[in-house]
Amino acid sequence: MARIRAEAGPISRARLTGALGSSRGKIAAEVARLIEKRLLAEEGLAESEGGRRSSLLVIPPSAGLVAAVDIGATSIDVALTTLGSELVAHRGEPGDVRDGPLPILDRVKALLLELLDEQAASPMDVLAIGVGVPGPVEQASGLLTAPPIMPGWDRFPIRDSFAGEYAAPVFVDNDVNVMALGEHWGGVAKGVDDMIFVKIGTGIGSGIIIGGHLHRGTQGCAGDFGHICVEPEGPLCSCGNAGCLEAMAAAPAIVLQAERCAREGESPLLMIPLQEKGELSMKDVGEAARRGDYCALTIIRKSGRLIGQTLASAVNVLNPSMIVIGGGVSRVGNALLAEVRSAVYQRSLPLATRNLPIVMSELDDVAGVMGASVMAAREVLSFASR
Ligand SMILES: [Zn+2]
Numbered sequence: 157m158a159r160i161r162a163e164a165g166p167i168s169r170a171r172l173t174g175a176l177g178s179s180r181g182k183i184a185a186e187v188a189r190l191i192e193k194r195l196l197a198e199e200g201l202a203e204s205e206g207g208r209r210s211s212l213l214v215i216p217p218s219a220g221l222v223a224a225v226d227i228g229a230t231s232i233d234v235a236l237t238t239l240g241s242e243l244v245a246h247r248g249e250p251g252d253v254r255d256g257p258l259p260i261l262d263r264v265k266a267l268l269l270e271l272l273d274e275q276a277a278s279p280m281d282v283l284a285i286g287v288g289v290p291g292p293v294e295q296a297s298g299l300l301t302a303p304p305i306m307p308g309w310d311r312f313p314i315r316d317s318f319a320g321e322y323a324a325p326v327f328v329d330n331d332v333n334v335m336a337l338g339e340h341w342g343g344v345a346k347g348v349d350d351m352i353f354v355k356i357g358t359g360i361g362s363g364i365i366i367g368g369h370l371h372r373g374t375q376g377c378a379g380d381f382g383h384i385c386v387e388p389e390g391p392l393c394s395c396g397n398a399g400c401l402e403a404m405a406a407a408p409a410i411v412l413q414a415e416r417c418a419r420e421g422e423s424p425l426l427m428i429p430l431q432e433k434g435e436l437s438m439k440d441v442g443e444a445a446r447r448g449d450y451c452a453l454t455i456i457r458k459s460g461r462l463i464g465q466t467l468a469s470a471v472n473v474l475n476p477s478m479i480v481i482g483g484g485v486s487r488v489g490n491a492l493l494a495e496v497r498s499a500v501y502q503r504s505l506p507l508a509t510r511n512l513p514i515v516m517s518e519l520d521d522v523a524g525v526m527g528a529s530v531m532a533a534r535e536v537l538s539f540a541s542r
Contacts, residue, residue, distance in 0.1 A: 168202030170210040187213065195219050195239065195537070215240040220283035221275070222533050223324070225264050226331060226524025229253050229290050229305055229358035230484075232260065234267040235525035236275060239283060239533050241341060245271045246522055253290060256308035261317050269321075285318055285326040286532030288334035288524045290359060295376030298328040304383075304394035305359055327532045329372075331355070331524055332379065335517075336363025337370055338527030339480050344518040348478045352470060353517075354381065356463060356492075357483035359394075360402045364474065382406065384466050401466050405459040407438045407485050413455045414441045423451035442488035453491055460492040464499025471504040471512065482517030 173183050190196040197216040201209040219239045226233040232251035236244040247267050251260055272278060291303025299311045315326040336353035339345040345353070349368040355361050360382030364371040371378050382402030383395050390399025391409070403409060415436050418426035425444040430436050444452035467479065479500070481493060497514045504512075517523055 168210045168212055170202065172213065217244075221272075221277060221281050222529045222536075223268050223282045223285045223322075224525040224528035224532065225268075225285065225287040226334065226528055227251070227253060227260060227264065227287065227289050228331060228524070231521075232263055232267065233521060233525050234264055234271060235522070235529065236268075236271050236277075236282075237526070237529040237533075239537070241526065241529045241533055243522065243526070245274060246525060247271060248521060253306050253309070257312040257314070257317070261314070265318070265321065279322045279324075282322055282324045284324050284532035284536035285322060286334065286528030286530075287314055287326060287328045288331035288528045289314070289328060290331045290361075292375075292377040292380060293328055293330050295329075295372055298326070300328075301377075304396075325532075325536060327535050329528075329531060330361065330363075330376070330379075332361035333363040333370055333372065334527030334531055335482060335519075335523040336365055336379075336480075336527065337530045338519055338523040338525070339482070339517060340365050340368075340370075341530045342519065342526055343480070343523060344515055345478050345480050350474070350476045351478040351480060352379075352467070352474065352476050353480045353482065353523075354463070354467065355483035356406065356459075356481065356485040358407050360406050360463065360483075362470070364476075366474070381466065381470065384469075386462055386466060401462060405462040410441055410455055410459055410485065411436050411438060413458075414444075414452060417451040417455070423449055425449040426451060438484060438488070445491055446489050456488055456491050457495045459485070460495025461499050464496040465503055467496065468500045468503030471500060471508050475508050477511065479512065479514040480517050481514065482520065482523055486516060487520075 173180050187196060196213050198211045199214045200212050202212050217238050222237045222239060224235040224237055230250060230252060231248060233248040235246040238244060251263060253260060289300055291300045291306045294301045298315050300306060300309045303309050314328050318326050332355045335355055339353050345351045351365045353363040362379040362381040364379045383400045385399050386401050386404060387399035391403045392398055393400035393403035414426050415430060417423045418430040425447060426436060429440045441452050445456050493516060500514060501509050519526055
């Protein structure tokens with residue numbers, strides 16, 4: 157079943173048998189079982205490869221839906237996909253994760269019901285639910301554990317909160333891990349089996365794919381890149397330590413520095429929105445940088461340099477073949493990406509960077525829901541195939 161999903165489209169019985177290297181009879185029996193469960197369907201005949209034409213197998217939309225949820229620090233995205241992780245419907249809106257689990261999850265469930273209604277479907281049609289959250293998730297329990305930017309969510313039973321309406325199993329992971337899965341499944345890193353996905357937003361984190369598999373580590377918190385110390389005497393971080401990369405280079409740090417510049421009269425472009433609103437947003441800083449504002453560009457470049465320097469250490473340790481950059485801050489323009497690239501190329505071993513593209517995410521705001529769908533579909537199908 158996983159092999160058919162990996163195809164992301166129809167596969168012939170003959171190719172499936174070849175790819176799995178198992179006996180024809182054994183595969184035919186398994187395929188028959190999955191067809192009976194309506195998890196697979198036959199759809200026409202494949203091109204002849206010599207001999208009898210073999211039938212094409214697909215995961216039909218009628219197999220059921222996957223509900224995919226991506227809770228960011230300041231956004232909620234929900235989607236419905238097929239079991240083959242093809243996007244059926246998606247909706248996103250702003251949401252502050254600091255409001256706590258009950259209002260945020262109520263909103264998630266309301267949005268899901270809206271999408272299901274539009275597809276003339278019901279919670280009974282959902283086979284699996286995948287949820288990405290912006291904090292460390294203990295893999296075995298699916299519980300958030302001391303999430304720095306999510307007050308009130310520590311060990312909150314997210315899985316149980318869907319149990320009233322849904323019979324489907326719920327799988328929870330860190331948002332950056334699921335974004336990495338999304339990029340690896342259907343984004344710019346499709347088929348790239350050793351890669352690091354870095355999200356730069358309110359926080360900074362990374363998802364690591366090694367040998368085609370997400371590397372979660374023993375407890376599930378591998379890739380927690382934002383809390384690497386870059387300046388022992390630096391500003392206090394939300395995790396309680398000082399000088400973490402996140403405290404120095406993520407959106408709140410960028411905005412704080414921009415506000416200081418504006419107040420000190422160093423940037424007329426930043427002063428106008430600050431006077432109008434009393435505060436600045438990441439969008440204001442990005443807009444000023446695009447218009448060539450010296451202060452905004454300097455702050456963004458400094459952030460890119462710190463991220464690149466830290467990333468260079470990860471490159472030396474893991475030797476990936478691609479780095480994908482995503483998240484709200486990454487959208488401020490080329491200055492950030494250029495600085496990340498130059499710091500990584502400068503600080504990593506020459507052999508490690510000989511062939512190392514550092515690129516922007518292609519899936520952007522659907523990377524999270526795509527990855528949440530991939531995670532949930534894989535889990536539920538590996539169970540169905542047992
Ligand atoms: Zn920290």
